[in-house]
Amino acid sequence: MIRTEGLTHRYGDVVAVDDVSLAIDDGECVVLAGANGSGKTTLVRHFNGLLEPDEGRVEVNGRDVAGDLVAARTVVGMVFQEPRDQLVAATVGADVAFGPENLGLARGEIDRRVEEALAAVNLANRREDRVDELSGGERERVAIAGALAMEPDHLVLDEPFTGLDDPARKSVLDRLRALSASGTGVVIVTHDLRDVLGLADRVLAMADGRVAVDGAPGDVVDSLAGYDIRVPERAEADTRDRSARPPRRC
Numbered sequence: 740m741i742r743t744e745g746l747t748h749r750y751g752d753v754v755a756v757d758d759v760s761l762a763i764d765d766g767e768c769v770v771l772a773g774a775n776g777s778g779k780t781t782l783v784r785h786f787n788g789l790l791e792p793d794e795g796r797v798e799v800n801g802r803d804v805a806g807d808l809v810a811a812r813t814v815v816g817m818v819f820q821e822p823r824d825q826l827v828a829a830t831v832g833a834d835v836a837f838g839p840e841n842l843g844l845a846r847g848e849i850d851r852r853v854e855e856a857l858a859a860v861n862l863a864n865r866r867e868d869r870v871d872e873l874s875g876g877e878r879e880r881v882a883i884a885g886a887l888a889m890e891p892d893h894l895v896l897d898e899p900f901t902g903l904d905d906p907a908r909k910s911v912l913d914r915l916r917a918l919s920a921s922g923t924g925v926v927i928v929t930h931d932l933r934d935v936l937g938l939a940d941r942v943l944a945m946a947d948g949r950v951a952v953d954g955a956p957g958d959v960v961d962s963l964a965g966y967d968i969r970v971p972e973r974a975e976a977d978t979r980d981r982s983a984r985p986p987r988r989c
């Protein structure tokens with residue numbers, strides 16, 4: 740579980756995250772939405788200690804993040820908005836293997852993870868490709884594969900679908916759905932719910948650094964447009980139809 744208590748983060752005079760207390764369960768699929776500048780990225784960067792709270796605290800699996808950064812970064816995997824900054828190796832396979840190698844895993848286990856992760860982003864058989872020859876969307880997929888290969892308890896993806904084509908997006912969504920069903924917490928950060936609204940257990944919407952909306956998609960969909968969050972009409976209708984049914988995982 741990821742838990743924040745009274746979390747506040749300031750950049751100078753700007754209060755980017757303002758007294759946020761929330762808990763995200765294992766296996767829960769959360770869509771974190773909000774307009775540009777509402778504080779989404781700043782909030783999730785606290786989940787694995789990339790930022791330090793000005794006030795409040797963050798716990799992952801009951802342990803204070805600031806007190807054990809290595810544990811937090813092993814348990815919470817992140818894919819950022821600029822994935823090219825996350826790529827570290829010359830080839831696709833070496834890049835995806837980098838994290839599992841640092842965990843000290845056996846070669847066979849590393850190979851299994853790399854193969855599964857690359858298949859999940861439609862890059863199977865591309866292990867030997869050079870990273871510097873990939874398109875932007877392909878690099879994004881490598882970054883997602885790298886996070887998947889770590890098999891973290893929680894996976895946080897910040898605007899993960901921006902550069903992905905339809906088959907890749909569908910493949911990643913299928914993988915996230917399967918991960919969530921098997922107990923991995925998934926947090927998808929976005930200001931556009933078109934791909935993900937129908938998959939979430941819960942939608943959080945931020946405004947001015949605070950959590951303004953928190954609920955099941957069917958319960959909150961009507962209030963989202965007021966926070967500059969894109970909700971397509973068909974998704975609204977689909978979500979309302981589903982709200983009568985039991986919640987599903989991502």
Ligand SMILES: Nc1ncnc2c1ncn2[C@@H]1O[C@H](COP(=O)(O)OP(=O)(O)OP(=O)(O)O)[C@@H](O)[C@H]1O
Pocket residue numbers: 750753754755773774775776777778779780781782930
């Ligand atoms: N490194 C920084 N230095 C100063 N101010 C920052 C920094 N990063 C973010 N901010 C400010 O903090 C506020 C929240 O930004 P943040 O990036 O967390 O929002 P966001 O909801 O993720 O936005 P977006 O959807 O545009 O990525 C904004 O006012 C932003 O200008």
